[in-house]
Amino acid sequence: MMNSNTWQFRARMPAATGTLTGYSSSQALVVQRADLPKWRVTLGLSTTSVPAGSSVSFSGAVKTASGRPGSGAVTIQRRPASGGSWHTWRTAALDARGVYALTVRIVNRNTWQLRSLMAGTAANLAGYSPSRGLRIL
Secondary structure, X not given: OOOEEEEEEOOEEOOOOOOOOEEOOOEEEEEEOOOOOEOEEOOEEOOOEEOOOOEEEEEEEEEOXXXXXXOOEEEEEEEEOOOOOOEEEEEEEOOOOOEXXXXXXXXXXXXXXXXXXXXXXXXXEOEEOOOEEEEEO
C-alpha cells in the first residue's frame, strides 16, 4: 500500500473557430495518509566551514517513531544557502542500526544548506533531518 500519490492537473480550453486549444500551467497535488508516522532522521557534519578541496564527513541515523532502525538508504539533499529547490546530492546506505556515514571531498566554493531524506514506505511517511549549513571557502 502506498502512503502518498502525486497528481498533476491543468485546465484545457478547447479550440473554437479561429482560436487554438489552450492549456494552463500544471499544478501538483500530493495526497498522503495522515495516520502514518514519519521517519525520524538526523544529520551531523564534521564541520560547518571548510576550505575548497577538503573533506567533510556526514553522519546520522534513521529510526521509526517507535525507535526501530531504518533500512535501505538515506538521501543527502542540498540547495544554495539563499534558498531554492532541494536537489539530490548523495546517498548513503544504512547499517543494521539504521546509521549512515560518508565522507565527501568538496571542491567548489559555495554555501549550502543540507538535509537528509528517508523516503516514505507503506509504514512510514518520508522524514527529513533538520537542515545544516556548510560553507566552502
